[in-house]
Amino acid sequence: MEAHEAAVDKIASRVRQLHETKTPFRVYHGATNSTRRSQRQRNNTVDTSFLHRVLHVDPVRKTALVEPNVPMDCLLAASLKHNLVPLVVMEFPGITVGGGFSGTSGESSSFRYGAFDATINTIEIVLATGEVARASKTEQPDLFWGAASAFGTMGIVTLLEVQLHQAAAYVELEYRHFDNFAKAVDALRAETGEGATQHHYVDGIAFSLDSTVICTGRLVDSLPDGTAPTRLLRARDPWFYVHAQAVEKKLKKTPGTTITDFIPLTDYLFRYDRGAFWTGRYAYRYFLTPFNRLTRFLLDPFMHTRVMYRALHHSRLADFHIVQDVGIPYAHAADFAVWLHDQFHIYPLWLCPLRVRRDGGPDAAHGLHAAFADPSSAADLLNFGIWGGSPTRRRTPPRRECVRRNRVLEQKVGEYGGKKWLYAHAYYTEDEFWAQYDRAGYDELRGRYGAGYLPSVFDKVRVDVDAEEAAERASWGARVRARARRVWPVAGLYGVFKVVVGGNYLMRDKGGKNKG
Structure with missing residues (x-):
């Protein structure tokens, strides 16, 4: 801990200097899983990239004490040494613990455990004044929940205690096919509703409006006799979505049946790393490259998410695409899918049930997503991963056309009472943005902890074309x-x-x- 404390002292000293002159700053983590252009400059940035260690795993309490820039693959490797696994593991191995806490990350276990921030017990944070504080769900809960999903606008989180649970060798993954999207939504809701504990993981892929595959998984320690594991992370393995598409074709031929895979736990958790779900296929189309088993094998080093994010930022091609995740209330999910089909016709779509309700009552009602703590307004959502190209009009500049299409999507999500997750390009006006959040409560909380001079969440996530x-x-x-x-x-x-x-x-x- 001495090395950690020395690193935190260094950060706190830098923040105190900036606080004296009320100089707004941003935080440099060394990597990102946002698609937006970076606005960091050396004169407006606090470097925390050296906070990347797993300090301790407690197998009795089933917790891990980690610094914020620990990526998910490193956290998983450390916890698996004790046969433990985080409750929520984001699907890209380079997503960090601090990023998951500060950016509302969720995955296929989030229908049980909530977003990643809900699986954190305590945090250490350097406030915008340079003071080092600690907070949890019971001690200074306003600071804890205010920092969650705040994108660093409350201060700099420097340490987190992550909840773990018992791991297993494999995920038994069952695939079911639905030829009606509304029925698929009903099935997802049934599989993930109150008391639905038979599954550890649930998500789905919509290949078209009339073809959806739902994947339900549970942890198991052994394989049935004569069964070989399904591997997904080696260069010679299929991308998971390619494998799921082959499963879809088989299930369509035999309606009402299921197919089951036994996938090594790490392969399952990072199943979408190769090809970044299916967005890597756009790179093949862009470069006019055949998309087959051989080319995927040969180009595999370029098709992992860490590398793809670097290429995306340098090329700025994200500016010309729709790359969004949005949460829609179940009551409107089928209608939203029809609207998406008519407006964009982007497939596949990722479907991930999210439990966004915060337990804890008034103590949890702080920060950007304070409404999630109100039982009368909070609801479970179905996440739609919408990632695709943006066709252009002949007389419209491509960037402006892409902005227009993204804004249409943002407005429709708002009409349906949904939420757009903020890792991606956000084109809201300031009034549109704050209409979705409690600005008065957010500003009051930032003032309470001396963070009013820092960029706001809106300042950080907006794209000002x-x-x-x-x-x-x-x-x-x-x-x-x-x-x-x-x-x-x-x-x-x-x-x-x-x-x-x-x-x-x-x-x-x-x-x-x-x-x-």
Whole structure:
């Protein structure tokens, strides 16, 4: 702990300096799972990238004490040494514990345990004043829940205690097919409702409006006699979605039947890493590359999420796509799917049931998602992962057309009483954004802990296209780079090149260039 305490002292000292002049700052973690352009510069950033250690795993209490930049694969490896596993494991191995806590992360076990922040017992946080504080669900719960989902706007979380539970060798995964989306939604709701504890993991893939596969999993320690495990993480293995699509075709031929796989636990938890669900297929289309077993094997080093995020940030191709996760109340899920089909026709869609209700009553009613603590307004949601291209109109600049389509999606989610998760591009106006959250309570809480001078959540997640385009016009070099990126396939090739040569892709100088 001495090394950790020394690191925290260093961060706290830096924050105190910034607090004296009320200089707004951002936090540099060393990596990101956001799709937005980084706004970090060396003169406005606090570096916490060295906080990346698992400090202790307690097999008796079933907890892990970890620093915020510990990625999920490292946390899983440390906990599995004690035959334990986190309650919620985000599907990309590079997602960090601090990122999951600060950014409302959920996965296929979240119908049981809630978002990742609900599985944290305590946090240590450097407040915006430079003071080091500790908070939990029972001690300073306002600070604990205020920091959850706050994207670092309450301070800098420097330590977290994560809940674990008993692991097993395999996940027994059963696939069922539905030819009607409304029936699939009903089945998901039944599998994940109150008292539904027969499953440890539940999610689904909609391949079309009339073809959805629901996957329900439970932890098991052994394989049936004569059964081989289904592997997913090796270069020669199929991407999980490709495997699920083959299962879908088999199930369509024999309605009413099921198919079962036995998947090693780590393979299951990170099943979507290769190909980033199925978004990697867009890279094959972009580069006019055949998509088959051989090309997936040969290009496997480029098709893991850590690498894909780096290429995405360098190429900025996310600016021209719809990459969104949205939670929709079950009552509107089927109608929303029809609307998505008519408006965008993007498939597959990821379906993940989320328990977003916070236990704890008034003590949990703090921060960005304070409404989740109110039983009268909180509800379980069905997450839709919507990731696809944005066709352009002949006379409309591609970026503006993509913005228009994303804004249409944001407005429809609001009409249905849903929530859009904020890791991705957000195009809300300030009034639209705060209409969804308790701004008065959020601002009061930030004032209470001296964080009012920091960027707000809206400041952090908004995408200001006008400002970005103005910055490009102001610099000759930026104009050249921006125009070059619009010429196929310059942006994609540049992203691949930067992945190969390495370098920092999040920290920028004042001119907006990435610093190596």
